[in-house]
Amino acid sequence: MTTNPNHPNATSQADTTNATTDFGYRSVPKGEKKTLVKEVFESVAGKYDVMNDLMSLGLHRAWKRDFINLLAPRAGLRLLDLAGGTGDITFGWLKRGGGPAVLSDINAAMLEVGRKRAIDKGLIERVEVCCADAEALPFPDASFDRVSMAFGLRNCTDKLAVLKEARRVLKPGGRFLCLEFSKVTVPALAQIYDVWSFQALPRMGRMVAGDADSYQYLAESIRMFPPQAKLEAMMREAGLERVSHRNLTGGIVAIHSGWRL
Amino acid sequence: MPPSQHAHQGGGHHGSSQGGAPRARHASSINAEEIAHFDALADEWWNPKGPMAPLHAMNPARTDWVKAQVEKHLKPAPSQEQGGQCLHLLDMGCGAGLASERYARLGFDTLGCDASPSALAAARAHLASHPLGRGAGTLHYHHGSAEELAAAGKTFDVVSALEIVEHVNNPAQFIKNLAALVRPGGCVALSTLNRTVKSFLVAKVGAEYVLRMVEKGTHDWRKFITPAELEAMGTQAGLRLVAMSGLNPHGSSWRAGGGVDVNYITLFQKPAP
Numbered sequence: 001m002t003t004n005p006n007h008p009n010a011t012s013q014a015d016t017t018n019a020t021t022d023f024g025y026r027s028v029p030k031g032e033k034k035t036l037v038k039e040v041f042e043s044v045a046g047k048y049d050v051m052n053d054l055m056s057l058g059l060h061r062a063w064k065r066d067f068i069n070l071l072a073p074r075a076g077l078r079l080l081d082l083a084g085g086t087g088d089i090t091f092g093w094l095k096r097g098g099g100p101a102v103l104s105d106i107n108a109a110m111l112e113v114g115r116k117r118a119i120d121k122g123l124i125e126r127v128e129v130c131c132a133d134a135e136a137l138p139f140p141d142a143s144f145d146r147v148s149m150a151f152g153l154r155n156c157t158d159k160l161a162v163l164k165e166a167r168r169v170l171k172p173g174g175r176f177l178c179l180e181f182s183k184v185t186v187p188a189l190a191q192i193y194d195v196w197s198f199q200a201l202p203r204m205g206r207m208v209a210g211d212a213d214s215y216q217y218l219a220e221s222i223r224m225f226p227p228q229a230k231l232e233a234m235m236r237e238a239g240l241e242r243v244s245h246r247n248l249t250g251g252i253v254a255i256h257s258g259w260r261l
Numbered sequence: 262m263p264p265s266q267h268a269h270q271g272g273g274h275h276g277s278s279q280g281g282a283p284r285a286r287h288a289s290s291i292n293a294e295e296i297a298h299f300d301a302l303a304d305e306w307w308n309p310k311g312p313m314a315p316l317h318a319m320n321p322a323r324t325d326w327v328k329a330q331v332e333k334h335l336k337p338a339p340s341q342e343q344g345g346q347c348l349h350l351l352d353m354g355c356g357a358g359l360a361s362e363r364y365a366r367l368g369f370d371t372l373g374c375d376a377s378p379s380a381l382a383a384a385r386a387h388l389a390s391h392p393l394g395r396g397a398g399t400l401h402y403h404h405g406s407a408e409e410l411a412a413a414g415k416t417f418d419v420v421s422a423l424e425i426v427e428h429v430n431n432p433a434q435f436i437k438n439l440a441a442l443v444r445p446g447g448c449v450a451l452s453t454l455n456r457t458v459k460s461f462l463v464a465k466v467g468a469e470y471v472l473r474m475v476e477k478g479t480h481d482w483r484k485f486i487t488p489a490e491l492e493a494m495g496t497q498a499g500l501r502l503v504a505m506s507g508l509n510p511h512g513s514s515w516r517a518g519g520g521v522d523v524n525y526i527t528l529f530q531k532p533a534p
Contacts (some may be wrong), residue, residue, distance in 0.1 A: 120487055
C-alpha cells in the first residue's frame with residue numbers, strides 16, 4: 001500500500017494482500033521494514049534516553065508516569081513490556097511495587113541498554129529480558145496480567161498482529177495499554193508541533209546522536225500512525241474489549257486501553 | 262562507608278618494594294600501597310568502635326546474605342550430593358578475619374587469604390582468643406595471593422571477596438583470578454561500592470571528611486564500579502550474575518536490601534558443565 005505524505009494520519013495498516021508498508025513516508029516491501037527499523041534503533045540506542053528528553057522537552061517522563069499509573073502495579077501482577085527498549089516502563093512498574101516483569105524488544109542493541117540499566121538499578125532479578133518480535137511472541141496464552149507498549153507500536157510492520165498477540169498472552173481480566181504519539185487535537189498546537197518534529201528534531205538528531213535520518217524517520221512514523229479512533233477500531237478487531245483512549249498534551253500522545261474479558 | 266577490609270590482589274604492575282628487596286613470585290597481583298595502608302590498621306581491626314566500625318556494623322548483613330544466596334543457587338558437587346559435608350569457602354583479602362570468622366560460624370570450612378602479614382597476625386590472634394565453638398566450620402589463614410592458590414590447583418565451592426574489588430589495580434583480572442578458584446557450579450560473592458553521585462557524597466565526602474568514619478584516602482571514587490561494569494567483568498571471567506542486593510544502614514546495623522546506589526553485594530555462579 002503506497003502512503004500519501006499529504007495525509008499525515010494515513011494508516012500504516014497494510015492490507016494483508018498488499019506487499020508494501022510504510023517506513024516513515026516511504027513505501028517499502030513488507031519484509032524490509034523490520035530490518036530498516038532495526039537499523040534506526042541500533043543507530044540511536046546509546047543516545048535514546050537523552051534524545052527522548054530533547055524530543056519531548058522532558059514531557060515523556062510525565063506521559064510515562066501517567067501510563068504507569070494506569071497500569072496500576074501490584075505485587076501479584078505480571079507485566080509484559082513490549083518494545084520495552086531501555087526499560088523505562090518496566091522499571092517504573094517495579095519501582096511502584098509491580099510483580100515480575102518481562103522486558104521484551106525485537107532490537108538487541110536497545111535491549112542490551114535496558115538490561116544494563118536493570119543491573120545498575122539492582123532490579124535484574126525481577127526482570128526477564130527477552131529479545132522477541134511483538135508480532136509473534138514466544139509466550140504461552142494467558143500468561144500476563146498486563147501488557148504494555150510505549151512508543152513501539154508505530155514501528156511494527158503488522159500492527160493488527162501485535163494487538164492480537166497482546167490479547168492472546170493476556171490472562172482473562174488482563175489489560176493492554178499502549179502509549180503512542182497520536183493526532184494532535186488542538187489546531188494551534190499542531191502547527192508548532194509540525195515545525196518541531198520536522199525541522200528541530202532531525203537537527204538535534206544530527207547534533208546529539210550524529211544521525212539526522214533516524215530522527216527524520218521517527219518524526220515521519222509519528223505522522224503515519226493511525227489516529228485515536230482508528231487505533232481503537234484495530235484494537236476491537238484484535239478481540240480486545242472495553243476499548244478506550246485518553247489524550248495527553250492535546251493529543252500529541254494518547255494512551256489506548258483494552259481488556260481481555 | 263566501610264573502608265576496605267583487606268590488603269588486595271588484582272592484576273596490574275607495581276614498582277619493586279622499598280629498599281630493592283626481592284619481589285614475591287606473584288607480586289604483580291598485589292597493590293603494595295593498599296597493603297601498607299591496611300597493615301597500619303592491623304591493631305584496630307577488631308575494635309568495633311575503631312576505624313573498622315562501619316565494617317563491623319555491615320559484616321553480619323553481608324555474610325548472612327551470602328549464605329542465604331549460596332543455599333539458593335549453589336549446585337552441589339558430586340561428592341556433596343549425599344549431604345552432610347561442609348562447603349569450602351575462600352575469603353579472599355580477609356584482612357584480620359572479620360568475615361572469615363563469621364563465615365566459619367555460619368558453617369563454612371573457611372580459608373582466609375590475604376597479602377598483609379600483620380592483618381593475618383591479627384586474624385590468628387583473635388581466633389586464638391575467640392574459639393569458634395560447636396557447629397562451626399573450620400577456619401585457617403593463608404598468606405598469599407589468588408594467583409598462588411590457583412597455581413597450586415586449589416578450588417572452592419564459594420569464593421568471597423568483600424569490599425576489595427574497588428581497591429585493586431585491575432578489577433577484571435582480579436575477578437578472573439577468583440573465577441579460576443571456584444569449581445564449576447560454585448559461587449563467587451563480591452561486594453563493592455557503586456560509582457554514583459550519591460556514593461561520592463556518602464562514601465567519599467561524608468564518610469571520610471564530614472563524619473570521619475574512615476581514614477581520609479581510604480577510597481578512590483573513580484575506582485568504584487557500577488553493577489553493570491561488575492557484571493560485564495564477571496561475564497568475561499566466565500561467571501553469571503545470579504543475585505544482587507543493596508547494602509544499607511538500618512539503625513545502628515546494616516541490612517541487605519534497598520537501593521544499590523552506594524554499597525551493593527552480588528553473587529555470581531560458574532556454570533556447571
